Amino acid sequence: MLPVFAITVLCIATWASALNDPLSDLPRFGTPLNNLTVSVGREAVFTCIVENLGPYKVAWLRVDTQTILTIATHVITKNHRIAVTHSGHRRWCLHIRDTKETDRGWYMCQVNTDPMSSNTGFLEVVVPPDILDDSTSTDMEVREGSNVTLRCAATGTPKPKVTWRREVGGTIAQSNSHEVGEGSVLKLTRVTRAHMGPYLCIASNGVPPAVSKRIVLNVYFQPMVWIENQLVGAYEGQTLVLECHSEAYPTAITYWTRPSNETITNDNYKVETIPKGYEITMRLTIKSIQPQDFGSYRCVAKNSLGEMDGKIKLYSVAGLQSKGLIALSTKFLGRGEAQQSSYIME
Numbered sequence: 199m200l201p202v203f204a205i206t207v208l209c210i211a212t213w214a215s216a217l218n219d220p221l222s223d224l225p226r227f228g229t230p231l232n233n234l235t236v237s238v239g240r241e242a243v244f245t246c247i248v249e250n251l252g253p254y255k256v257a258w259l260r261v262d263t264q265t266i267l268t269i270a271t272h273v274i275t276k277n278h279r280i281a282v283t284h285s286g287h288r289r290w291c292l293h294i295r296d297t298k299e300t301d302r303g304w305y306m307c308q309v310n311t312d313p314m315s316s317n318t319g320f321l322e323v324v325v326p327p328d329i330l331d332d333s334t335s336t337d338m339e340v341r342e343g344s345n346v347t348l349r350c351a352a353t354g355t356p357k358p359k360v361t362w363r364r365e366v367g368g369t370i371a372q373s374n375s376h377e378v379g380e381g382s383v384l385k386l387t388r389v390t391r392a393h394m395g396p397y398l399c400i401a402s403n404g405v406p407p408a409v410s411k412r413i414v415l416n417v418y419f420q421p422m423v424w425i426e427n428q429l430v431g432a433y434e435g436q437t438l439v440l441e442c443h444s445e446a447y448p449t450a451i452t453y454w455t456r457p458s459n460e461t462i463t464n465d466n467y468k469v470e471t472i473p474k475g476y477e478i479t480m481r482l483t484i485k486s487i488q489p490q491d492f493g494s495y496r497c498v499a500k501n502s503l504g505e506m507d508g509k510i511k512l513y514s515v516a517g518l519q520s521k522g523l524i525a526l527s528t529k530f531l532g533r534g535e536a537q538q539s540s541y542i543m544e
Contacts, residue, residue: 225251225309228288231319237405238325242294246307246317251287254309258282258292261304261318267292297323299355327354327401329411334399340389342419348384350399350411358401365396365412391417391445391476420504421446423497428508431515436487440510442480442497449473450499454482457493457512466491489514 228247236242248256258267266274268282281293294301302323308316333351340346352358360382386393394417402408423444432438444450452471454462462469468483480497492514498507 223250223252224311225249225254225315227307227315227317231305231307231317233320233322235322235324236297238297238299238323240297242297242301242321242323244292244294244305244307244319244321246290246292248288248290248307248309251309254311256284256290257308257310258290259306259308261306263303267305294321297321299323299325323355324403324405325353325355326405326407327352327358327403327409329399329401329409331411334411335413337414337416339416339418342390342417343388346386346389346393346415348386348397348399348413348415350382350384350401350413352382352399352401352409354401354403354405356403356405358403361400361402363398363400365398367395386415389415389417391419391447393417394447394476416447418447418503419445421450421499421501421506423499423506423508425497425508425510427510429511429513431513432484432487432492433515434487434489438484438487438512440482440484440495440497440512442508442510444478444480444497444499444506445476446478446499446501446503447476448501448503449476450478450501452478452480452497452499454480455496455498457491457495459496484512487512 226249228249231244231246234242234244244258246256246258255270257269259265260267267277267280268274271282271284273280273282279295279297281295283291283293290307292305292307302321304318304320306316306318308314330351330353333349335348335350338346338348348362350360350362352360362384382399384397384399394415397413397415398410399413400408400410421444423442425442427441430438430440440454444452454467454469456462456467462482466485466488468481468485470481470483472479472481478499480499482495482497484491492512495510495512496507497510498505500506
């Protein structure tokens with residue numbers, strides 16, 4: 199590999215006959231050598247316009263490594279991705295196929311005049327973003343009330359910008375003190391079940407395509423149960439539906455017990471469980487109510503963090519037609535607390 203100053207000496211020595219011709223006019227460059235920006239893997243083509251080349255020769259060089267690439271129509275470098283073409287000895291093109299990031303740098307179009315004349319241009323190789331799995335958060339499971347930090351590492355040229363979105367719920371507002379996205383880091387403080395779900399980290403740098411990674415956050419919490427009607431009246435022979443609502447993660451095991459405190463399994467009842475995310479609606483249908491069906495029913499939700507139940511008392515309304523039936527709405531919280539309201543059913 200020869201330094202740039204040695205190239206001129208080589209060119210002068212090789213083509214001395216051209217330099218000794220007093221009748222030849224010196225070549226001149228028609229236009230400056232343009233800077234190029236190409237995506238990695240694409241072909242880069244530098245074009246050098248030389249007017250009145252005459253007996254002189256055109257060479258292409260890699261400036262930063264002081265490497266001769268081509269002389270006239272001959273490729274000197276062993277890099278098989280390099281080629282040279284010309285049109286009428288006026289328009290000389292350096293082709294760099296399948297560009298790599300290492301091709302980034304300054305290139306020179308040189309004519310072996312004395313003194314040597316040259317034109318230089320810069321090749322910028324841009325790279326679409328890529329997310330580094332080893333340095334990026336994976337799916338997480340945490341207890342409610344914890345602080346969580348999600349990380350997303352991305353590479354590319356130019357340096358990618360990372361943004362965060364909820365897969366359901368859209369962009370995360372920077373002003374939300376509980377969800378602060380700072381580039382490659384998303385901090386969530388005192389997470390609740392509302393934070394549960396998939397998050398997307400999106401990396402973009404203006405070079406398509408943008409890329410994203412999906413990170414699922416699961417928040418553990420013990421069951422909570424609430425009942426809209428705690429006291430319910432019915433007639434014998436009537437078909438009635440009792441309903442409980444629960445929230446829990448991991449998903450709770452749910453069941454009902456009858457007034458005798460036995461788990462309900464017999465054919466006179468129909469048990470339904472309707473899940474929606476971490477919420478479950480529990481329905482108990484009592485077919486053709488009999489006297490032994492009156493009493494207290496429990497809906498139970500249980501997971502690895504705890505157990506919670508709610509009670510519904512079923513009364514016979516025979517002889518109570520002229521009276522109002524009290525219905526209580528109770529919400530049982532995971533800490534053993536309860537919120538209760540009441541109203542009169544006419």
